[in-house]
Amino acid sequence: MTLSVDQSEIQFDTLADRITGAVVLSGDPNWDTARQPWNLANDQRPNAVVLPADADDISAVVLFAKNNGLRVVPQGTGHLASPLGDLTGSILLNTSSIKWIDIDPDDQVVRVGAGVVWGEVTSALAGTGLTALAGSSSDVGVVGYTLGGGYSWLSREYGLAASSVTAIDVVTADGELRHLTADSNSELFWALRGGGGNSAIVTAIAFEVVPIADIYAGMLMYPLDRAPEVFTAYERWTRDLTDHATTCVRLLRLPPMPELPDFLRGQSFVVVDGAINASDAEADTLLAPLRDLNPSIDTFARIPTDQLGLMHMDPPAPVPAISDGMILDALTPAAIETLMQLAGPDIESALLLVDLRHLGGAVGHRDPRGGAIDHLPGRFLLYTVGIAPDAVTAGIVGREVRMLIESLTPWANDKDYSNFREATASPKRFYSTGVLARLRAVKRAYDPANVIRTSHELI
Ligand SMILES: Cc1cc2nc3c(=O)[nH]c(=O)nc-3n(C[C@H](O)[C@H](O)[C@H](O)COP(=O)(O)OP(=O)(O)OC[C@H]3O[C@@H](n4cnc5c(N)ncnc54)[C@H](O)[C@@H]3O)c2cc1C
Structure with a gap:
């Protein structure tokens, strides 16, 4: 079990002998599974993948990497694999087996x-x-x-x-x-x-x-051609919204996936979704201005909080995705118009979604318990993604993602949220x-x- 890196032979079997978990190398039957991140658009090719069983295994991996001039790349799922780039010279430390x-x-x-x-x-x-x-x-x-x-x-x-x-x-x-x-x-x-x-x-x-055992949560879905009106109403609605409501407005173009029900498959919507931690009556009062716009689908109802992870319809399994994000300080009429010109109802867009999640409230204030990031500035957290199963589509989606981010820069905060930044970015974009x-x-x-x-x- 040897591998050439920069002319030096690295004895990965000595590492395999030392740990309880597994060392996987190119040529092993499970190599492709072991190196695959959640975001399938990234073809990760590290020198080795290690699946540690525990902290002692991780310690052995770190010392082994250091002694052999390699770096260690910890990865739980690979949702944020895109900014990593080339993994030559690294051990990919896949922590997914450490589950308790x-x-x-x-x-x-x-x-x-x-x-x-x-x-x-x-x-x-x-x-x-x-x-x-x-x-x-x-x-x-x-x-x-x-x-x-x-x-x-x-x-x-x-x-x-x-x-x-x-x-x-x-x-x-x-x-x-x-x-x-x-x-x-x-x-x-x-x-x-x-x-x-x-x-x-x-x-x-x-x-x-x-x-919180249960919460009032769900989606209001409107036909995509009403996006300018719904975005405008949402911006107004969020101006003095209670901190008990955390919501998102989004352009959503659902793919023709067989897993989706008929009324969603291949359809496009403008959606307001989220959760309101209040009584049903209070939540209904809050939602009234958005319900007055007559959504075609309204799923808001009291649900157990363990069901919240299904509400936003995020992909349930790994996908090849190109995405990026930014923080917006304002959603002015000009910003909405720019967004609509790039991803709105009148154009063919390759973007699966453009989300604007509402900031402010407790997330907008420095938390005295907090660490290096103890709050997020700005009014809205933008995240956009397109599915890119092949190189041609990846080129198209990548261009649309970049264009959207660049075009909305006049309304952007000077800081980004690192979890939503999938392009490589200077750390100055995240930290003061x-x-x-x-x-x-x-x-x-x-x-x-x-x-x-x-x-x-x-x-
Ligand atoms: C579909 C989707 C939905 C999302 N929804 C949200 C959301 O609602 N809110 C939100 O805030 N973010 C959201 N994100 C962003 C998400 O939080 C980031 O992608 C996050 O980094 C993913 O963590 P991970 O462990 O799953 O991914 P990974 O790619 O495995 O990890 C990301 C990075 O975290 C670090 N890391 C992971 N494990 C370790 C470890 N054991 N030790 C040290 N460092 C480690 C590494 O730097 C690693 O590169 C979403 C992303 C996607 C793709």
């Missing part, structure tokens, strides 16, 4: 292994009366999402998921296992919560959950000068040889 969930209902804290995805947490919490600050998609990883910030359907009331973290277990680049809290290894604890996994590899994470300097100091202290490589690096 501990629920402490008394303290309302959940602790999970690095490979756990949100759907597994929300299912485990079903019936407990508790819910987590999970994102819109059930198969997004808890760790990657939380290290980038974590915007959930409860964010305007409870802030970012990163701020609800109580403890993190990591392996640092010296192979040490460390327990991080606000009082112990506090600088690294601060850096990981919003600064991504740049300075350590997470093996487990603990976070507070909130006592002071926060970036502090993050870099943490990186120098814990990973001076730059062994750990993440989606968005600090250099």
Whole structure:
């Protein structure tokens, strides 16, 4: 089991002998499965893939990589694989096998292994009366999402998921296992919560959950040709909206997928969806201005919070996607017009969706418990994606995504949200000068040889 890298022979069998998990190399029968990320548009070709069984395995991998001049790329699911680029010279550390969930209902804290995805947490919490600050998609990883910030359907009331973290277990680049809290290894604890996994590899994470058993949630769907009117009404509606409502307006062009029901398959809509943590009567009153626009489909109803991960209709399985995001400070009539010219009802667009998620409320204020990213600025979080099954489509989708982001720049905040930034971006786009300097100091202290490589690096 040897592999040539820069003329040197790397003895991966010595690593395989040392760990409980698996080392997978090119030529092994499971190579293609092991190296495949959730976002299938990325053809990941690292020098090896390791599926660690536990923190000790991760420690062995880090030391092995360091001794052999390789970098380690931690990956839970590969939702944010696109900014990584070429993985030559790296070990892809696929943490998906580290799956366990501990629920402490008394303290309302959940602790999970690095490979756990949100759907597994929300299912485990079903019936407990508790819910987590999970994102819109059930198969997004808890760790990657939380290290980038974590915007959930409860964010305007409870802030970012990163701020609800109580403890993190990591392996640092010296192979040490460390327990991080606000009082112990506090600088690294601060850096990981919003600064991504740049300075350590997470093996487990603990976070507070909130006592909400059910919630008023759903979608209002209108024909796509009403998009300018609905976007205008949504902007007005959100101006003084309660923090109990976290919602999104979106252009949605559903593919002709057999899994979809007839009334959705191949159809295009403008949609307002989200969750309102209030009584049915209060939620109905809040939604009245949008219902007055006569949506053709209205699914808003009280649902158990463990069902929230299905509401946004995110793809249930890996897809080849090209996407990107930005933060908008304003949604003026000119911004809406620009958006409609690029992805609105009058043009053929290759974009599956353009989401504008409502910011402000608790997510807009600095959270005193928080880390490197303790809030998000701006009014709306934009995320757009197109499916790109082949090179020609990828070219078209890539151009449309870039054009949309560039054209909306006049209304953009000078910061981006790293979890939604799928193109390579300067760290200055995510962090203020002071926060970036502090993050870099943490990186120098814990990973001076730059062994750990993440989606968005600090250099
Ligand atoms: C369909 C879809 C829906 C989404 N919905 C939301 C949403 O509602 N809200 C939101 O905030 N974001 C959302 N996102 C963005 C998502 O949060 C990011 O893509 C996030 O980084 C995914 O984390 P992951 O672990 O699944 O992905 P991965 O690609 O596995 O991880 C992303 C990055 O996290 C770091 N990382 C992962 N595991 C570790 C580890 N063990 N140690 C150290 N670093 C690690 C690495 O830098 C890695 O490159 C969505 C993305 C998609 C594609």
